[in-house]
Amino acid sequence: MQAKAGQFFSSGHTNNWAVLVCTSRFWFNYRHVANTLSVYRSVKRLGIPDSHIVLMLADDMACNHRNPKPATVFSHKNMELNVYGDDVEVDYRGYEVTVENFLRVLTGRLPPSTPRSKRLLSDDHSNILIYLTGTSRWNGFLKFQDSEEISNVELADAFEQMWTKRRYNELLFIIDTCQGASMYERFYSPNLMALASSQVGEDSLSHQPDLAIGVHLMDRYTFYLLEFLEDIHPASTANMNDLFKVCPKSQCVSTPGHRTDLFLRDPGNVLITDFFGSVRKVEITMETINLTAPMVFSIEIIIKNYCNQ
Amino acid sequence: MGLLSDPNRRRALTKLLTRLNAPICVMCYLAGVAWFMGLAFEPFTLRTYMSENAMGSTMVEERFPAGERALATGREFAAHKKKVGGMPVDWLVKTMQSRGLEVFTQSFTRKLPFPDENKERYMVRGTNVYGILRAPRAPRTEALVLSAPCSEGNNNNQAVGLLLGLAQYFRSQIHWAKDIIFLVNEHDLIGMQAWLEGYHHTNTTGGDWSPLQGRGGSIQAALSLELSSDVITSLDLVLEGLNGQLPNLDLANLFYAFCQKIGVLCTIQGKLQRNDWDTTSGYSHAAQTMMLMVLKQASGRPWGDHGLFLRYHIEAASIRGINSFRQYKTDTTTIGRLLEGMYRKLNNLLERLHQSYFFYLMPSLSRFVSIGYYMPAFGLLAVILLLRVSFHLWDNRGFYFYLTPSSPGVLSILTPVVISHMTGVALYTLPILSQEMAVQHFPVSETEAVVLTAIAIYTAGLALPHNTHRLLQGEGTEEGWRVLKLVALLYLAVLLGCTALINFSLGFILALSLVPIAAFITPHTPKALSAAIMVLLSPGCTLLYCVFVFQELQETPVSLQDGWMLFLSVISQGILDHALYGSLVYPLLALLIYPCWLLLWNILFWK
Numbered sequence: 001m002q003a004k005a006g007q008f009f010s011s012g013h014t015n016n017w018a019v020l021v022c023t024s025r026f027w028f029n030y031r032h033v034a035n036t037l038s039v040y041r042s043v044k045r046l047g048i049p050d051s052h053i054v055l056m057l058a059d060d061m062a063c064n065h066r067n068p069k070p071a072t073v074f075s076h077k078n079m080e081l082n083v084y085g086d087d088v089e090v091d092y093r094g095y096e097v098t099v100e101n102f103l104r105v106l107t108g109r110l111p112p113s114t115p116r117s118k119r120l121l122s123d124d125h126s127n128i129l130i131y132l133t134g135t136s137r138w139n140g141f142l143k144f145q146d147s148e149e150i151s152n153v154e155l156a157d158a159f160e161q162m163w164t165k166r167r168y169n170e171l172l173f174i175i176d177t178c179q180g181a182s183m184y185e186r187f188y189s190p191n192l193m194a195l196a197s198s199q200v201g202e203d204s205l206s207h208q209p210d211l212a213i214g215v216h217l218m219d220r221y222t223f224y225l226l227e228f229l230e231d232i233h234p235a236s237t238a239n240m241n242d243l244f245k246v247c248p249k250s251q252c253v254s255t256p257g258h259r260t261d262l263f264l265r266d267p268g269n270v271l272i273t274d275f276f277g278s279v280r281k282v283e284i285t286m287e288t289i290n291l292t293a294p295m296v297f298s299i300e301i302i303i304k305n306y307c308n309q
Numbered sequence: 310m311g312l313l314s315d316p317n318r319r320r321a322l323t324k325l326l327t328r329l330n331a332p333i334c335v336m337c338y339l340a341g342v343a344w345f346m347g348l349a350f351e352p353f354t355l356r357t358y359m360s361e362n363a364m365g366s367t368m369v370e371e372r373f374p375a376g377e378r379a380l381a382t383g384r385e386f387a388a389h390k391k392k393v394g395g396m397p398v399d400w401l402v403k404t405m406q407s408r409g410l411e412v413f414t415q416s417f418t419r420k421l422p423f424p425d426e427n428k429e430r431y432m433v434r435g436t437n438v439y440g441i442l443r444a445p446r447a448p449r450t451e452a453l454v455l456s457a458p459c460s461e462g463n464n465n466n467q468a469v470g471l472l473l474g475l476a477q478y479f480r481s482q483i484h485w486a487k488d489i490i491f492l493v494n495e496h497d498l499i500g501m502q503a504w505l506e507g508y509h510h511t512n513t514t515g516g517d518w519s520p521l522q523g524r525g526g527s528i529q530a531a532l533s534l535e536l537s538s539d540v541i542t543s544l545d546l547v548l549e550g551l552n553g554q555l556p557n558l559d560l561a562n563l564f565y566a567f568c569q570k571i572g573v574l575c576t577i578q579g580k581l582q583r584n585d586w587d588t589t590s591g592y593s594h595a596a597q598t599m600m601l602m603v604l605k606q607a608s609g610r611p612w613g614d615h616g617l618f619l620r621y622h623i624e625a626a627s628i629r630g631i632n633s634f635r636q637y638k639t640d641t642t643t644i645g646r647l648l649e650g651m652y653r654k655l656n657n658l659l660e661r662l663h664q665s666y667f668f669y670l671m672p673s674l675s676r677f678v679s680i681g682y683y684m685p686a687f688g689l690l691a692v693i694l695l696l697r698v699s700f701h702l703w704d705n706r707g708f709y710f711y712l713t714p715s716s717p718g719v720l721s722i723l724t725p726v727v728i729s730h731m732t733g734v735a736l737y738t739l740p741i742l743s744q745e746m747a748v749q750h751f752p753v754s755e756t757e758a759v760v761l762t763a764i765a766i767y768t769a770g771l772a773l774p775h776n777t778h779r780l781l782q783g784e785g786t787e788e789g790w791r792v793l794k795l796v797a798l799l800y801l802a803v804l805l806g807c808t809a810l811i812n813f814s815l816g817f818i819l820a821l822s823l824v825p826i827a828a829f830i831t832p833h834t835p836k837a838l839s840a841a842i843m844v845l846l847s848p849g850c851t852l853l854y855c856v857f858v859f860q861e862l863q864e865t866p867v868s869l870q871d872g873w874m875l876f877l878s879v880i881s882q883g884i885l886d887h888a889l890y891g892s893l894v895y896p897l898l899a900l901l902i903y904p905c906w907l908l909l910w911n912i913l914f915w916k
Contacts, residue, residue: 065486211370
């Protein structure tokens with residue numbers, strides 16, 4: 001029993017955060033918003049609450065004048081799944097999705113007036129999932145909003161800042177754009193694992209052309225990623241090696257890539273739910289605690305007990 | 310030392326240029342013509358492709374169902390048109406209102422400079438009717454236009470019927486992000502000009518129209534529909550607009566992509582595309598299509614109702630339904646679906662069409678030649694003029710010949726220039742001004758009077774050199790004609806260059822005929838032969854040849870008599886287009902090209 005309990009703490013994280021970013025606007029980039037919303041849905045289903053998700057969407061597809069089904073965003077061409085739903089909470093919308101805001105969210109350097117929903121309040125026991133999607137025509141850049149770019153060097157430096165400020169325990173970075181692998185080339189901080197939908201020089205292709213709506217609904221990599229995640233439930237034991245196998249070249253046409261050299265644990269030991277879900281850690285204590293003692297004192301004892309384990 | 314800074318090398322270069330000047334000029338001319346003809350050869354052209362990201366592919370579901378109802382509406386329109394004897398304004402307003410559009414009318418009057426054969430009266434009066442389909446959720450900042458002309462007789466009834474049918478269908482869709490304006494214009498181009506001027510609050514041509522009560526935002530694209538039969542065999546795309554302006558190539562690409570998707574035969578210049586580019590007949594087919602486009606662009610007149618939109622930077626094209634003797638017929642529902650698809654794609658636009666080319670030639674609907682490829686053909690012709698300038702500057706006498714004591718007086722150079730231009734001004738203004746007088750003295754109609762006056766002034770200009778010298782004292786010198794020739798060559802080079810930039814076809818055709826005579830005319834060439842060649846290559850005769858070639862290319866060759874009548878009507882149309890829509894071909898030819906040719910004629914008869 002003790003050993004099984006010990007297994008729970010092998011990852012060392014106590015809370016999960018997700019930062020999901022769609023960087024492109026305009027109606028013909030409908031699929032990027034659908035990508036992000038699909039990952040948002042899966043992450044919520046697996047347990048991460050809205051308060052721990054920072055969702056950034058650069059354009060409003062659901063209420064776009066050209067949407068023949070207003071207030072919906074579909075991810076499948078038979079319009080099976082409306083990923084917009086009734087309870088979506090978008091934290092950064094429209095023109096607020098900028099490189100500056102994204103980096104400020106990551107590093108925590110936000111003005112004091114920023115509301116809690118717009119902050120990434122992670123600590124050194126947080127596992128963070130970062131998902132980026134958009135268009136990228138060049139090697140090493142991701143285009144934000146048609147007018148600015150973030151480079152892979154900036155991203156790597158932001159993650160280093162996060163590591164120095166102890167803002168994460170482990171970080172999983174997924175990117176679905178053309179030449180996605182170029183974005184994780186420059187990472188140098190520990191405990192980073194990265195996945196990309198295509199290698200340098202390759203294009204990530206879209207999927208699901210829908211004639212009624214008139215646009216592509218999803219990108220290939222995220223489509224198969226979503227299919228994979230649909231089989232994951234909070235108690236699932238699937239690990240990262242399974243995630244690396246998602247969308248092989250026969251289905252994706254591009255070659256997905258991944259990077260694990262900075263990660264301290266073996267990917268085979270890392271559960272999918274370590275990043276995609278918010279598995280509550282149950283701590284079994286054998287001691288009895290006297291609750292009639294003053295509140296502060298008893299809380300101190302609980303904390304002491306917890307930290308000593 | 311460098312090639313140009315070393316005086317020895319420079320002298321050698323100039324000697325080479327002066328010695329071999331004539332052969333180099335001839336070679337450049339032949340190279341220019343060969344380059345132009347080679348443009349139609351398929352390996353030298355590029356396949357058309359959609360450049361605009363927002364329009365993407367033809368990924369849209371077309372569901373227009375009401376082709377038969379559209380035809381019934383068209384028949385109703387025809388009946389009402391016959392009853393009223395013109396445009397059935399009340400019926401149109403009522404029908405558009407019942408379809409849920411915001412309907413407005415605009416009445417206009419236009420005084421023609423002379424009554425042409427179509428209108429046969431001085432005043433043209435009419436009404437335009439247009440209905441605006443407001444976008445359900447969007448702000449009213451952008452609009453698209455679908456127009457059909459209200460023509461006399463049995464023409465274009467089906468077009469108006471389809472327009473009304475599409476209006477009803479579009480009204481039930483919620484995905485429109487731009488307002489759609491459905492316009493029925495009377496008197497074709499005159500009505501369209503009045504509507505556009507009223508919409509954009511300009512008045513460039515002096516018409517009189519009532520202001521528009523309803524507007525829809527800035528127009529992003531427009532299509533004009535011409536359909537005169539219930540079933541068609543092919544759709545023809547017309548691109549050439551006023552002053553040879555063309556819409557963005559993406560509009561043609563969009564049309565072609567949808568024709569491919571739906572399976573409708575599409576043509577350009579009325580000619581179907583062929584696959585056998587490596588055979589002579591295949592190549593000549595493509596060359597004929599391209600030549601037709603060049604001739605139509607050079608004429609500077611709008612070849613469809615869409616031609617007037619281009620001036621306002623609105624990409625527009627005309628779609629004409631053709632019913633020939635093919636077996637496979639397309640019905641109205643399919644045409645409606647094609648238009649629905651095109652409008653849904655135009656609806657996705659975020660900015661005006663600007664990603665693709667604005668200057669191009671099309672040997673077929675799926676191949677194009679861009680400006681970077683066709684301009685060298687003109688450049689080779691223009692360089693001949695510069696070579697001759699260099700020849701006359703460096704010929705034998707060295708660099709400084711114009712400072713010798715026998716330099717000509719300014720007056721003897723200025724006089725021919727001034728007189729030539731005044732003849733040009735006379736050619737421009739007198740035909741219209743003197744039509745009253747001409748009609749009183751001769752038994753001709755006003756149109757014929759105008760045209761024949763123009764031809765008379767043109768021919769009278771030939772007698773000028775003999776009379777000019779009566780004005781001047783003394784004889785012209787040897788230096789005189791050289792300086793005049795320099796002036797004429799530079800003037801022609803600048804003129805043709807500017808023309809080719811705006812309207813490549815016009816510049817190229819004028820260069821083909823004027824550059825040889827400008828290059829080789831001197832007073833010392835045999836007079837009779839040179840005079841004959843000059844007259845044969847003058848702008849007027851070039852126009853005559855173009856008329857015959859145009860008829861030949863359209864596979865309706867004409868006899869000499871009919872050709873001559875056609876030539877006269879072309880001149881009258883040119884003058885009318887200038888007065889009504891601001892076409893620049895007639896003023897260019899009368900005020901600038903013709904005086905330039907007269908200068909060369911003066912040089913030939915220099916004494």
